Amino acid sequence: xxxxxxxxxxxxxxxxxxxxxxxxxxxxxxxxxxxxxxxxxxxxxxxxxxxxxxxxxxxxxxxxxxxxxxxxxxxxxxxxxxxxxxxxxxxxxxxxxxxxxxxxxxxxxxxxxxxxxxxxxxxxxxxxxxxxxxxxxxxxxxxxxxxxxxxxxxxxxxxxxxxxxxxxxxxxxxxxxxxxxxxxxxxxxxxxxxxxxxxxxxxxxxxxxxx
Amino acid sequence: xxxxxxxxxxxxxxxxxxxxxxxxxxxxxxxxxxxxxxxxxxxxxxxxxxxxxxxxxxxxxxxxxxxxxxxxxxxxxxxxxxxxxxxxxxxxxxxxxxxxxxxxxxxxxxxxxxxxxxxxxxxxxxxxxxxxxxxxxxxxxxxxxxxxxxxxxxxxxxxxxxxxxxxxxxxxxxxxxxxxxxxxxxxxxxxxxxxxxxxxxxxxxxxxxxxxxxxxxxxxxxxxxxxxxxxxxxxxxxxxxxxxxxxxx
Numbered sequence: 460x461x462x463x464x465x466x467x468x469x470x471x472x473x474x475x476x477x478x479x480x481x482x483x484x485x486x487x488x489x490x491x492x493x494x495x496x497x498x499x500x501x502x503x504x505x506x507x508x509x510x511x512x513x514x515x516x517x518x519x520x521x522x523x524x525x526x527x528x529x530x531x532x533x534x535x536x537x538x539x540x541x542x543x544x545x546x547x548x549x550x551x552x553x554x555x556x557x558x559x560x561x562x563x564x565x566x567x568x569x570x571x572x573x574x575x576x577x578x579x580x581x582x583x584x585x586x587x588x589x590x591x592x593x594x595x596x597x598x599x600x601x602x603x604x605x606x607x608x609x610x611x612x613x614x615x616x617x618x619x620x621x622x623x624x625x626x627x628x629x630x631x632x633x634x635x636x637x638x639x640x641x642x643x644x645x646x647x648x649x650x651x652x653x654x655x656x657x658x659x660x661x662x663x664x665x666x667x668x669x670x
Numbered sequence: 671x672x673x674x675x676x677x678x679x680x681x682x683x684x685x686x687x688x689x690x691x692x693x694x695x696x697x698x699x700x701x702x703x704x705x706x707x708x709x710x711x712x713x714x715x716x717x718x719x720x721x722x723x724x725x726x727x728x729x730x731x732x733x734x735x736x737x738x739x740x741x742x743x744x745x746x747x748x749x750x751x752x753x754x755x756x757x758x759x760x761x762x763x764x765x766x767x768x769x770x771x772x773x774x775x776x777x778x779x780x781x782x783x784x785x786x787x788x789x790x791x792x793x794x795x796x797x798x799x800x801x802x803x804x805x806x807x808x809x810x811x812x813x814x815x816x817x818x819x820x821x822x823x824x825x826x827x828x829x830x831x832x833x834x835x836x837x838x839x840x841x842x843x844x845x846x847x848x849x850x851x852x853x854x855x856x857x858x859x860x861x862x863x864x865x866x867x868x869x870x871x872x873x874x875x876x877x878x879x880x881x882x883x884x885x886x887x888x889x890x891x892x893x894x895x896x897x898x899x900x901x902x903x904x905x906x907x908x909x910x911x912x913x914x915x916x917x918x919x
Binding site: 571572578579581589 | 727729749750751752753754755756757758760762763764765766767768777778781824827828837
């Protein structure tokens with residue numbers, strides 16, 4: 460009840476923070492897809508890079524998110540205070556599931572299919588466009604879904620470096636020992652994560668169903 | 671078809687293949703494929719027959735010696751240009767699971783930018799050729815076909831761009847005996863009719879005798895015998911005698 464009263468009194472601010480949060484997640488996921496899918500494809504073409512690239516992405520994932528935000532602040536160009544730094548950190552977290560699923564999805568295709576394609580004279584690009592990406596699409600979408608859901612959670616910490624988002628309420632609530640404030644940030648974030656999980660899950664199933 | 675029957679479409683000249691792990695799959699193989707013939711590569715598992723086949727479409731390049739196809743060494747061909755002139759059928763077929771039968775068969779003609787009408791006509795013609803009624807099968811997906819039907823589609827797909835040379839790697843190996851016999855019989859008739867040059871890999875000596883104009887027997891990466899099927903029984907090489915002996919059992 461007190462939560463509803465809070466929203467009623469602070470509708471404008473709540474919507475702004477929600478919008479900022481959504482923007483952080485969408486921007487970082489888009490960048491992570493633009494980087495991660497090509498990297499995943501590259502790993503299927505250059506197997507030697509697999510260990511180092513997945514290793515680095517793995518290590519990034521293990522850095523506690525608050526520490527990662529902290530590390531980024533002193534960096535030129537990528538770092539500093541604000542939304543840009545938060546997007547960089549979110550991209551770092553989102554990369555691993557996207558790279559890994561792109562790689563695994565293509566690698567998991569029946570080798571006979573690839574051999575037949577190559578043997579018939581498809582170029583590497585034709586094989587990728589017509590066969591590998593369509594067959595791996597379900598896997599890749601699953602990676603995007605996981606990355607987005609993680610991103611919604613991690614983005615709450617963006618408030619610590621002035622990136623805005625729903626984390627602002629959470630941090631303020633923690634500082635003031637005010638459960639209503641914490642909930643005002645945490646509840647919409649949780650709903651947003653569930654929403655992305657459901658929506659992207661539907662897309663994923665639709666993409667898989669084509670086969 | 672070229673009028674020059676007997677001319678070599680492809681030849682291996684002292685070709686050896688050693689893999690990165692040091693395993694030598696082929697040693698100093700010299701073998702011609704004559705235009706219009708069906709050459710069967712016979713041998714046990716690991717004898718080098720599949721490697722020989724892959725030399726011909728540059729899926730494998732010789733580590734020494736050379737392989738010449740249509741007058742040019744395979745390392746000088748642009749791989750996909752060479753492969754589009756050569757039909758390729760493998761035991762696991764490798765139909766594209768997300769494509770209908772129609773799109774599978776149409777693949778190369780579409781990549782080669784044929785007119786849509788011509789592609790459609792060609793696909794229909796190819797399906798009839800391999801004994802599949804187009805109206806029934808065009809819209810189906812590979813998962814909706816039996817093993818024999820899939821391999822028929824595989825053959826139709828390999829023939830769609832009208833290659834002169836057809837490479838087949840144990841295409842009937844995974845089929846049940848009845849379907850296999852049926853496809854062997856039809857395939858033999860088809861070969862006669864089309865006059866293609868065919869290189870056919872099998873470990874089944876009966877299949878080799880049935881389909882081959884000529885046999886090449888490989889043993890541990892070396893050519894143990896090459897000649898007409900009825901000469902196999904008279905060959906001196908122990909591996910040839912071992913294979914010939916199974917014919918009488």
